Amino acid sequence: MDRRLAAILSADVVGYSRLMGVDESGTFERLKACRRELVDSAIEDHHGRIIKLMGDGALVEFASVVDAVQCATEIQRKMPSRDQGVSEEQRIRFRIGINLGDIIVEGDDIYGDGVNIAARLQGIAEPGGIFISGTAFDHVAHKVDVGFSALGEHRLKNIADPVRVYRVLLGPGHTGTVVISSRARSRGVALLALAGLLIVASAAVVAWQWPHKQRASIAVLPFANLSDQTQDYFADGITDNLITDLTRLSKLDVISQNSVFAYKDKPHLLADIRRDLGVRFVVEGSVQRMGDLMRVNAQLVDTVSGDHLWANRFDRSGADVFAVQDSMSRQIADALGLELTPSEAERIARPPTANLEAYDYYLRAEQAARTGRRSRMLEALALYDKAEELDNGFAEAFASDAHATAFVWRSAYDDVLQSALARKRAYDKASRALALDPELPSPYAVLAIMQVVDRRYDQAIASAQKAVSLGPADAEAHMAAAYVQSVTGNHADATAAVDKALRFDPNPSAVDRYTAGIVFYLQRDYERAIDSFKRAGYGSQGNGEFVTPLAMAYVRVGRIDEARATVAEAQRLMGGRDCLASWRLGNAHFRGQDLAFMLDALREAGLPEWPFGFQGDEQNRLQGAEIAATVMGKLLQGKTEPSESPALMQVQLDGKAAFRSASQMMTEKISIKGNLLCEQSENAFGRADCGPVYRHVNLAGETSYAYVNSTKVFYFSPAQ
Structure with missing residues (x-):
């Protein structure tokens, strides 16, 4: 027995027995023609698999619920144009039900509640209509050119739990809308009335919990890109900036970008999101760019009830992207009953840049940086540079640049940017961002990490505290504070900071x-x-x-x-x-x-x-004076582990040196500390990397040496 998640479409001919009784042969031929000319081709075009055809209906499986709804929509929109020469009573009409759920696969047939719910929805749909379940709606809203009417929860025959039901609105004027039906509203009013009684009855018990209970929690899922793949970065940017705006609201807990982007292009259920991210509300939507125009659909969903608290469609010029983001943020806040303070309203309304070309480069940089891959990080830094060149007052670009550069520095991606250069760039970009906008928490978080690694502990603690005070719901700020507190030995405080970070970023990055x-x-x-x-x-x-x-x-x-x-x-x-x-x-x-x-x-x-499992013979280990005599003022020729590729180290008498191998070339300072040879360069956070030197005499009486430190094993022979 095999199980899988699938979208199931169940279709039925309305009044089939009556039609056959009136005109058996005519009905049969018209139904065959309908299947041949419309139904079968629609199923094939939308990648469906016909499980079974009954005399009066069909059961079809789809891998995508979007495909299932598009297929049903095409069928129902084209059906009225058929049977034009037949009386209204004899016309063929379908009812269609669609569900997304778990099914049991046995041979070529499928079973289970996933199938049964689709069949029950088909049974209660009106002639010519489409009813879909709440699980299907959660995946398809704003991804097809239809609207929806929320009908509330229904008890379906032989289905244990109530099912949220939505009617698909096929008219062109309904595209992108979500209508709350009177039935759903009345049910909501009744629940609110009951909730009011319960609140009054239990107020004394829970009064101490009230401030906590008042905080709303929300996740903004990655907006679907309905344009070609090259516009993915733009849809991601809409998501990112909506998260940023909502994070600025003091009475709202917002899940970070890192955690929500784990859901990008993946099916999800509201119950899973509620469990995994710990949120009460979800925002989801789609973005489509058409030349200079854009269409943004968005909706706010209660993860407990499945109700849609708000939905809207914005058809605007691409130049109005900031106005659209501002409107979405305000309308979502209003739907949640949050009253913006004047400073919050001003902060949300302030566009990050007036230069749309700079903004475009910034969004592309953000998409590349989010991957964390070496090749994409190099691309990201170049794109940030372009955004900053076009608008040298673009604070968010400088802040994100600092964050990405610090990641390169901390990850020792020397092939992207050498350590010393990355360190300087991160400091410079973070400082520039704060000069432009002192209220940004991210640059302070970057500075905190860099300062603590540089052992500037007091400055690091101050920067971490500033990041948290400016971004109390910013996971990056709390994780930076956790690292600083851990390094400085305040382990209980570090643990508390991690717990706060995980509250806003339940699925953090590998480095976090x-x-x-x-x-x-x-x-x-x-x-x-x-x-x-x-x-x-x-x-x-x-x-x-x-x-x-x-x-x-x-x-x-x-x-x-x-x-x-x-x-x-x-x-x-x-x-x-x-x-x-x-x-x-x-x-x-x-x-x-x-x-x-x-x-x-x-x-x-x-x-x-030591690296590569190196073990030296302590009897042949050189002392400090011997190391100096062997190395200083010499050209060291040899090879490195593990590839045995040729390598050279040129050391001057004053310690200035250069090292070159097949994979590395750097200038450095050589010194002797005790009985260790030390290299100090822009790598290893600028710290001296020290290790022993060993002498080796082969059977022919020839002497060579081995130098080992944290990153290399260098076998060499000195020359003048």
Whole structure:
């Protein structure tokens, strides 16, 4: 037995027995012609699969509920033009019901409530009409050129739970509308009256909870792009900016972009969204660009009742995009009963830029940056540059640029932008954004992360606090605060900040899950750390850098075998590059005892001290003076692990140096610290990367050396 989610269309001929009784052969021939000339072709055009044909009806399966409704709409709109020479009483008319639900597949047939609900909806539809279920409506609203009338919940025969029912409105004047029927309204009034009685009866009990209960929670799902694929970025931009506007309302909790974009181009159910995102309300819609014109459809849905509290269609010029976004935000706030303060109204009404070309580049940059991929990050930074060149007062562009650049810097994407350049760019862009708009929380969050890595702890704490005060519903601000508090040893505060961030971003990025994992680990909440690290590492296409920390959490709960297997998997993903030395260097801004708490567990899990599992012979290790005599003022020629590709290091007597290999070329400063050789460059957050040097004499009596640090194993021989 196989199960799957499918859209089911059930169609039936109205009064079939009566028609056959009046004119059996004529009815049969006209029905055959109708199927041949209209029904079958419509089903084929919309990718349907006919499950069965009965004498008076059909059962059809579709992979897409949009296709199912479009097919039904085409049939019902064309039916009135048929049978023109036949009396009204003898005309063939269909009733159609559509449901999206779970079905049981057995051979070529299908069964289950998913099918039964479609059949029951067909049975209560009016002649020539289409009734669809609430689950179907949730996926199809504003994605086809029809309107809908909400009929409230119905009890259907042999179906356990009530089903939300919607009538499809076929007239051209109804396109994009959602009408609340008198039946649904009266039911809502009755429920409100009952709710009022219950509130009065229980007011004394719940009075202390009232401020919390008053806060509305909402998710803006990615708006569907009804234009060609090249316009995806524009639809995403409408979504992003609506989220940004709603986040500015003090009485509204808004789910972040990161979590809602997990639903992009994927089917969803209101119940799933309510459970996964913890929201009461959902905004969804569609965007279509037609030359200089655009059409934006949007609706506000209650995830508990399924009722549509608001819906509207905006047919405007593309130049009016900001006015449309302003109108949507205000109308949604009004539908939720929220009264905007003067500052909130002014903030929402303020366009981010007057230059539409700059705005277009900005939206394209945002789409590229959202992927987090190296190649797209390079594209994003170039697009931000173009937006900023066209409008040097575009604060949001500078803020997003800073965020993307800080991600490149923190992820050590040196092939996108070298560390020192990324660091400077992120600081510059964040500072420019705040000079233009001091009320933006994002630049402060960026500064907080960079300052704490630079060990400017007091400044980092101040920046994090400012980000949270300006963006109390901003997940990025809370996660930045969590990281800063964790680095500075305030683990309880860090955990509280993570919990707040997860409230607004239940499905965070891999790097934020990694941050949460570190916070939970240092707070000794190992089960939550394990869950966060698993989601970070294995939910990010196997990013080995996020897989390794899972091992240290396993060690703390005694799962040593799993810890060692995790390290082995991370090493496989990273080609053996990860090591204790890289963890020590990359996390040197943490408190000493916290860093030791991480390193000790990773050591027990089997993470090697040096990359590629290098182990030197301590008897042949050089002392400081020997290292200086071997390296300073010399050209070091050799090869690097693991590819054994040729490499050169030219070191001057004053320590200025250049290193070049097949994959790397950089200038740096060489120094001797104790018995270690240290490289300091724009990489590794500008920190000195130190390691030992070993002598090796082969059977022919020839002497060579090996230098190892957190990132390289360099076998070399010196020349003058």
